[in-house]
Amino acid sequence: MTRTVDRFLEAQRVGVEFTTRxxxxxxxxxxxxxxxxxxxxxxxxxxxGSGKTTLARTLIGLEPPTSGExxxxxxxxDHSLRGLRALRRRVQMVLQDAAGALNPRQTVxxxxxxxxxxxxxxxxxxxxxxxxxxxxxxxxxxxxxxxxFLRYPHELSGGQRQRxxxxxxxxxxxxxxxADEPVSSLDASIRGELLALLLRLRExxxxxxxxxxxxxxxxxxxxxxxxxxxxxxxxxxxxxEQVLESPRHPYTRALLxxxxxxxxxxxxxxxxxxxxxxxxxxxCRFHPRCPCxxxxxxxxxxxxxxxxxxxxxxxxxxxxxLVACHLDAKLHGSTAPGAGLFTDS
Amino acid sequence: MGELLELRELTVSYRTSEGPLTAVRGxxxxxxxxxxxxxxxxxxxxxxxxxxxxxxxxxxxxxxxxEALVDGADVLTMGWGDLRAVRWAEASIVFQGAxxxxxxxxxxxxxxxxxxxxxxxxxxxxxxxxxxxxLLEQVxxxxxxSRAYPHQLSGGQRQRxxxxxxxxxxxxxxxxxxxxxxxxxxxxxxxxxxxxxxxxxxxxxxxLISHDLSVLADVCDRxxxxxxxxxxxxxxxxxxxxxxxxxxxxxxxxxxxxIGDPAARYAPSGLGGDPPDPRWLPQGCSFAPRCPHAVDxxxxxxxxxxxxxxxxxxxxxxxxxxx
Numbered sequence: 001m002t003r004t005v006d007r008f009l010e011a012q013r014v015g016v017e018f019t020t021r022x023x024x025x026x027x028x029x030x031x032x033x034x035x036x037x038x039x040x041x042x043x044x045x046x047x048x049g050s051g052k053t054t055l056a057r058t059l060i061g062l063e064p065p066t067s068g069e070x071x072x073x074x075x076x077x078d079h080s081l082r083g084l085r086a087l088r089r090r091v092q093m094v095l096q097d098a099a100g101a102l103n104p105r106q107t108v109x110x111x112x113x114x115x116x117x118x119x120x121x122x123x124x125x126x127x128x129x130x131x132x133x134x135x136x137x138x139x140x141x142x143x144x145x146x147x148x149f150l151r152y153p154h155e156l157s158g159g160q161r162q163r164x165x166x167x168x169x170x171x172x173x174x175x176x177x178x179a180d181e182p183v184s185s186l187d188a189s190i191r192g193e194l195l196a197l198l199l200r201l202r203e204x205x206x207x208x209x210x211x212x213x214x215x216x217x218x219x220x221x222x223x224x225x226x227x228x229x230x231x232x233x234x235x236x237x238x239x240x241e242q243v244l245e246s247p248r249h250p251y252t253r254a255l256l257x258x259x260x261x262x263x264x265x266x267x268x269x270x271x272x273x274x275x276x277x278x279x280x281x282x283x284c285r286f287h288p289r290c291p292c293x294x295x296x297x298x299x300x301x302x303x304x305x306x307x308x309x310x311x312x313x314x315x316x317x318x319x320x321x322l323v324a325c326h327l328d329a330k331l332h333g334s335t336a337p338g339a340g341l342f343t344d345s
Numbered sequence: 346m347g348e349l350l351e352l353r354e355l356t357v358s359y360r361t362s363e364g365p366l367t368a369v370r371g372x373x374x375x376x377x378x379x380x381x382x383x384x385x386x387x388x389x390x391x392x393x394x395x396x397x398x399x400x401x402x403x404x405x406x407x408x409x410x411x412e413a414l415v416d417g418a419d420v421l422t423m424g425w426g427d428l429r430a431v432r433w434a435e436a437s438i439v440f441q442g443a444x445x446x447x448x449x450x451x452x453x454x455x456x457x458x459x460x461x462x463x464x465x466x467x468x469x470x471x472x473x474x475x476x477x478x479x480l481l482e483q484v485x486x487x488x489x490x491s492r493a494y495p496h497q498l499s500g501g502q503r504q505r506x507x508x509x510x511x512x513x514x515x516x517x518x519x520x521x522x523x524x525x526x527x528x529x530x531x532x533x534x535x536x537x538x539x540x541x542x543x544x545x546x547x548x549x550x551x552x553l554i555s556h557d558l559s560v561l562a563d564v565c566d567r568x569x570x571x572x573x574x575x576x577x578x579x580x581x582x583x584x585x586x587x588x589x590x591x592x593x594x595x596x597x598x599x600x601x602x603x604i605g606d607p608a609a610r611y612a613p614s615g616l617g618g619d620p621p622d623p624r625w626l627p628q629g630c631s632f633a634p635r636c637p638h639a640v641d642x643x644x645x646x647x648x649x650x651x652x653x654x655x656x657x658x659x660x661x662x663x664x665x666x667x668x
Contacts, residue, residue, distance in 0.1 A: 047529040048500070157619040158388065187387035188556055188600035189593075189635075192615025199611060214529050220604045221613040244604050258534035259604060260563035269534045273499050 007035040008208060009059055009091065009176055010317060013068035016054055026277040028054040030232035031068070033317040036176060039206045041198070043219035043240070045255070046229035049274035055229070056178050056212045060093050089119055092169035096181035098161035102153040109149040112136055112168045119172060132171055139205070140167035141197050159190035166197070176208040177201075183218065195221050216259050220244055228252045231274055231285045233314070238321030248323040250292045283308045284326060292327050301330045347416070349518045349550035350376040350399065350436070354411035357394050357403060366623050368394040370574040371411070376550040378517065381541070383561030383582060384554045385597060386571035389620050392554045395571075396522045399552070400432050415518060433460045433514040439507050441523035446507060447495040453506050454491035457481075460513045480509040485539060501532035508539065512547075519543075520552045525560065537564050558594070559601040562586030567656070570594045573621055573631035576650060580657035590659035592667060593632050630661070638667045 016029040028051050036042045046052045057063040059070060061077055061084045070077040072087060095101040102111055112133045116122065122129045137145035140163040153161055162182065169177055179198070183191040199222055201207045213219065219226050219240055226243040228236040228251065236249040247253045257265035270289045275281060281288050287307045290298070298304040303326040312324040323329075352374040358367040369391040376382045386392045397403050399413055401420050413420045415436050420428065437460075440446045448456055457477045461468055468476075478488040484505040495503055504524060511519055521540065525533040541564050544551050555561050561568050565582040570591065578591040589595040596616040602609030618635040621627055627634055629644040636643065642662060650658045661667075 047531055159619060187620075188558065188597050189387060189616035190619070191600050192613040193617065194615075195613035196615055199613070216530070216604060217602045218613075220602050220606075221609060222611065240610075255530060256604065258530050260557075260559040260601075267534065269538055270531055271535075273501060273532065 006037055007071070007317070008038045008040075008073060009210070010035040010071040011055070011059065011068065012071065012317075013314065014055070014058060014065045014070060015067035016051075016058055016063055017066045020278060024278040027232050027280060028277050029058065029065070030277075030280065031314040032232075032234060033314055034227055034234060034237075035317040036208055036210050038175065039202055039208050040225065041202060041209045041211065041223050043223035043226045044210060044212045044229060045214060045216060045219060045226060047214060047255075047274055049231070049277075050229040051232040051277070052212045052229050053180060056093070056180055056210065059210065060091050060178055061087050085119070088115075089172050090174055091176045091178065092172060092174040094162075094165050094169050094177060094179045094182055097185055098158065098165050099153065099185075101165055102161060104153050106152075107149065108137070108151050108153075108156070108164050109133055111153075111164060112171050115168055116171050121172065133167075136167040136171035137164070139170050139201065140164070141193070142167065157190075158186050159194065162186060162194060163197070170201070170205075173205075174207070176210065178210045178212070180212045181214070182211060184213070184215065191218075192221075198222055216244060216256060228255070231280060232277055233285060233312075233324065235286065235315075235324045236322065237315060242321040246321075248321070248328045249286075249325050250290050250327070251286050254291060283310055284312055284324075298327050301327055303327050303330050347378070348375050348414070349378055349416060350374070350552065351414040352395075352399075352411065353414070355395070355398065355413060356410045357391070357398055358408045359404065360406050360408075361624065364624055365408075367626075368574055368623060369398065372569075372571070372574075372576055374552075374569060374576075376518065376552055378548050378550050379544060380567070381544055381551045381553050381565045383565035383568040384552060384571060385556065385558045385561050385568055385594075387556055387620055389623065390571045391574040391623075392571055393522055396438060396520045396552065396554055399520055400436060400438060401428060402438070430464075433516060434464055435516055436518035436520065437511040437514070437516045439504075439511045439519060439521040439524050441526050447503060449495055451494070452491065453481075453493050453495070453498075457491070457506065457510050457513055460510065464514050476513070477509075480512055481506075483512065483543070484509045485535075499532075500528055501535060504528065504532075504536055505539070508536075508543075512543070516549070518550045518552075520554070522554045523556070524553070526555070526557075533560070540564070557601065558586055558597045562598075570597065573626060574623060575631070575647075575660065577632065577661070578657075578659040579650070581655070584655075584657065590653060590657065590664045590668065591632075591661045592636050592638055592663075594659070638663050 011032045011034045014029055014032040018026045018028060020026055032055055044052045058065055064079050113129055116129055116132050121132055134145040142148050142163050183194050198209050223240045226240050227234045230251050236252045247256055254268040254270050257268045268291050272289060284307045287293050292298050293307050298307050306326040315322045315324050352372055355369055355372045357369040358365045384392045409421055415431055454477050457480055458473050461476060477491050481488050481490055486505050525536050543549055562582050568582045568585050569576050570578040572593050578594045586598050589598045599614040616635055621631055629646055630648055633639040633643045648660045648662045650660045652658045
């Protein structure tokens, strides 16, 4: 059997639990299977509280899983200091708030050179530090790089700051970038430029990107695949076209329907917010907010009992369009995308 | 129908160590009852300065010219007594970042009750309980949440509390400055639904400020696009989003792709460069340095807002050629 993408980073049944101050256990991640291939751009989408940021932190070793494991290039992630240090050269994270993530008293050069020094890259690569920093800035689209060396973060625009952060990551020549909401704090006109940069880095450097976002338009712009998270689980995954053009999970459909300017969908505004992970609902974890259960389509298909009491399987990290939904499983094979959600226009 | 808000040639400049900074340059804007008017633009374009000037909340050293009429009375020149009556009771603001705008050590009840107490000193505790309870229900929160502290609320709930506060003294005009910016899509949809419902049911007028043109297109009647302190395009929301006239409005509209549009797949649309520093505005059209269609004439003189009929206008001399 041939695999279409080789799995560079892979989560296998990853669970992360926290004990809250009250002593109850929060299952922030409750069995995640996810893979990101070399040079692949995967979008992890969901609301806040879905666990997407915890998953991103687990995938770069900041959060050790309480169950399951993370494989890097097929080998289990080494959580020792030395192991994590080696991992940082291969997987880098770019945080969302560039203004907060950069040290205001450090010049652009110092910010980018920090990682280069920590990993003694000048020695191991035989290139000078200045050369590595200049190359990274230039790869991040800051040209000519020398002009920015001595600038401080407050002298830069929001878009430039975000590029400096990306340059800091690129300086280590990683194989994968994990970007947490890379454009959410940026102005609309700069957003497109930064997304184009991520695509160009994949093209030119073969860089893979796991982008954590709640912005489905961003996913449509750059992602090859999408995984939709809800309350610590992936509830739907597939190619970007599959997930966004023929969404099958009622949660994905609701998320899509509230994106402004999607007029082919009747807006399904879910009430309430994601429940707290110390109290994961029985059965399907989405059932208390599920519009299909509410409007009777689950009952009509005879699955409402299952929705309320039968837990769903963990979706495997396999290719294809996969959905964790009792109703979808019942209707599977039919192309009808579920009752009451689509309206033809 | 009377105008709830009318800005005429509003100009606001700040003094900085490097010379004057004109944040808002000659803005005209009208909001009527039952209407949501959107203001779109990037950070630094002057939209938040505009919001605070409506209630004369701009910094003391700001120099303001023009008029800001709330229900016909000019907020910029009225006495303090009148101004206090206008704030909260005639017009109120919902600021962005509810987390930072709420007092962390005060219960929700006291925060919503405070403006009512100030404006109606003779209100009884019983009436207050009643009013706050109603306000919470109006914004979709259970009455019991009045006992909560802000940290016990989610982001969406905090934003609802902010909206309840803004409604506390029954104003007719609400200025909402990026009310959904830090929120998730689903919560954003809930808050926008709530705001639209309030405008419809209470006959309010609303100014909705956002950097996200697609949000404005969805909920507003009319939209004003600002760039470098000026209005560069105005028009009915859906038309402006679907067929923008000004190249900057076009870039904003393209920044949020239509999902399913094959042209946007692996092709995010962006605009090079950054907005100009308002202290050093370029000669002529301030968008010209980033504009793909700029010609010499654009750099010679700042274009006026040109009327294109049907309530549409754009400050661009090349609309016909580039459309």
